[in-house]
Amino acid sequence: MSNPVFLALDLPQLEAAKELCSKVKGHIGGVKLGLEFFCAHGHHGVHEISALGLPVFLDLKLHDIPNTVAGAMQSIHVLEPAIVTIHAGGGRAMMEDAKAAAGEGCKVVAVTMLTSLDQRDLERTGVSGTPHDHVMRLADLAYAAGLDGIVCSGQEVKSVHQQWKDGFLVVPGLRPAALNGATPGSSHVQANSNDQKRIVTPRKARDEGASVLVIGRPISRANDPLVAAREIEGTL
Ligand SMILES: O=C(O)c1cc(=O)[nH]c(=O)n1[C@@H]1O[C@H](COP(=O)(O)O)[C@@H](O)[C@H]1O
Numbered sequence: 074m075s076n077p078v079f080l081a082l083d084l085p086q087l088e089a090a091k092e093l094c095s096k097v098k099g100h101i102g103g104v105k106l107g108l109e110f111f112c113a114h115g116h117h118g119v120h121e122i123s124a125l126g127l128p129v130f131l132d133l134k135l136h137d138i139p140n141t142v143a144g145a146m147q148s149i150h151v152l153e154p155a156i157v158t159i160h161a162g163g164g165r166a167m168m169e170d171a172k173a174a175a176g177e178g179c180k181v182v183a184v185t186m187l188t189s190l191d192q193r194d195l196e197r198t199g200v201s202g203t204p205h206d207h208v209m210r211l212a213d214l215a216y217a218a219g220l221d222g223i224v225c226s227g228q229e230v231k232s233v234h235q236q237w238k239d240g241f242l243v244v245p246g247l248r249p250a251a252l253n254g255a256t257p258g259s260s261h262v263q264a265n266s267n268d269q270k271r272i273v274t275p276r277k278a279r280d281e282g283a284s285v286l287v288i289g290r291p292i293s294r295a296n297d298p299l300v301a302a303r304e305i306e307g308t309l
Contacts, residue, residue, distance in 0.1 A: 075102050076100070076101060076102035076306065076309075077102055077279060077283065077284065077285055077286045077309070078100075078101045078102055078103075078275070078286045078288055078302070078305060078306065078309075079101065079102060079103040079104060079105045079128075079130050079156075079285050079286065079287050079288070080093075080094065080097060080101045080103075080104050080105065080288060080289070080292055080293070080302070081105045081107060081132075081245070081287055081288065081289030081290075081293070082094060082104055082105065082106055082107075082110055082122065082289075082293070083107055083109050083110065083289050083290075083293065084109070084110065084293065085109060085110075085113055087113075087114050087118050087121060090110065090118075090122065091121060091122065091125065093293060093298055094122060094125050094127070095125060096298055096299050097292060097298050097299055097302040098125065098126075098127065100299070100302035100303050100305075100306045101127070101292075101302060101306075102127070102128070102285075103127050103128035103129065103130055103155065103285075104122055104125075104127050104128070104129055104130065105129075105130040105132050105287055105289075106118070106119060106122060106129060106130070106131055106132065107132040107133075107134075108132070108133065108134065111131070111133060116151070116152060119131065119152045119154075120152070123152070123153070128155035128156075129152070129153075129154050129155060130154065130155060130156040130157075130158075130243075130285070130287075131149060131152065131154035131156070131157045131158075132157075132158045132287075133145070133149075133157060133158060133159075134158050134159065134160055134184055135157075135158070135159040135160065135163070135171065136159065136160035136162060136163045136167075137163065137167070138167065139163075139166045139167045139169075139170040139171075140170070142159060142163065142167050142170060142171045142174075143170040143171060143173065143174035144174075146171050146174035146175050146176075146181075147174050149176075150176040153176060153178075153179075154176075154179055155178075155179065155180065156179070156180045156181075156182060156241075156243070156285070157171075157175065157179055157180070157181055157182070158181075158182055158183070158184055158224060158243075159171045159181060159182075159183055159184070160183065160184050161183035161184060161185050161211035161212075161214055161215050161223065162211070164214075165214055165217060165218045168181075168183055168214070168215060168218035168219075168220055169218045169219060171220075172218065172219050172220055172221075180221040180222065180241050181220050181221055182215075182220060182221055182222045182223055182224055182241060182243050183211065183214075183215040183218075183220050183222075183223050183224065184223070184224040185207065185208040185211040185212060185215075185223050185224060185225045185229075186204055186207050186208050186211070186225065186226070188226045188245055188246030188269050188270065188271045188272065189246075189268050189269055189270055190204070190270060190271075191204065191270040191271065192204055194270075195207060204226075204228070204229065204271065205228070205229055205232065208223075208225045208226075208229040208232075208233065209229070209232060209233065209236070211223070212225070212233050212236065212237060212240070213236075216237055216240070221240075221241045222237070222240040222241030222242050222243065222284065223237075223240065223242060223243070224243040224244070224245065225242065225243075225244065226244065226245075226246045226271035226272070226273070227244050227246065227247065227271070227272070227273030227274075227277055227278035227281065227283065228271045228273060229271075230242055230244050230278055230281045230282050230283050231281035231282055233282070234281065234282025235282075240284075241284045241285070242282055242283050242284045242285070243283070243284065243285045243287060244273075244278040244283040244285065244286055244287065245269075245287035245288075245289075246269045246270075246271055246272045246273070247272065247273065247274065247275045247278055247286055247287065247288050247291070248269070248272045248273075248274065248291060249274060249275060249291055249301075249304065249305055249308065250274050250308075274308070275288065275305055275308060275309060276308045276309060279309055286309075288305065291305065292305065
């Protein structure tokens with residue numbers, strides 16, 4: 074099985090992002106470019122990272138009316154991303170149109186409930202029920218819309234996998250056990266995991282059905298990113 078780890082390159086500097094990617098390239102399966110990178114470097118930046126030879130996951134989390142999202146999808150064909158994210162909250166028609174407008178071979182996956190949110194946050198947005206209920210409801214909607222899969226936390230991936238056997242399931246919010254306080258003193262620095270509320274270890278997410286493991290700061294902010302990437306790979 075190829076390496077399921079996609080490194081989140083959430084860095085403002087293009088040269089630093091390229092350097093980090095080159096350093097850990099042998100121990101990851103792809104690269105995820107998100108809003109921070111895309112807003113700073115646009116298409117040029119994506120071309121520069123693509124030239125390093127790894128599959129590129131364009132995490133744009135598109136969420137707008139169907140026509141606008143479809144137009145945005147068409148505008149990124151030229152970048153040939155392997156994976157693109159949209160928000161499931163945009164509704165079924167938006168997801169259908171996004172998939173129809175996606176380039177050939179591009180997986181379109183819907184973000185269900187951000188891993189930075191918990192049940193209280195959900196209540197504050199007027200949504201009742203548990204995070205699990207919410208994720209399952211939006212996963213059903215994404216399936217009905219004909220998407221390739223969804224983004225959810227490692228706390229829900231097992232249930233989604235049971236329901237949607239061939240779904241392409243992307244799991245962020247991952248922290249190696251060393252960062253959860255179980256084994257202090259590893260080569261990792263303490264990534265600021267305070268903004269992630271629904272976390273699991275990479276191994277657990279993989280065992281429970283994740284197709285892609287999105288990992289950022291546990292590698293990018295480690296004292297030695299190469300050692301961290303190798304250690305994570307070794308746990309899988
Ligand atoms: O779509 C995503 O990739 C995503 C969805 C989600 O619910 N939570 C989440 O953290 N992400 C992304 O996954 C990455 C996680 O980074 P770290 O917390 O540094 O490992 C970031 O680039 C986030 O934008």
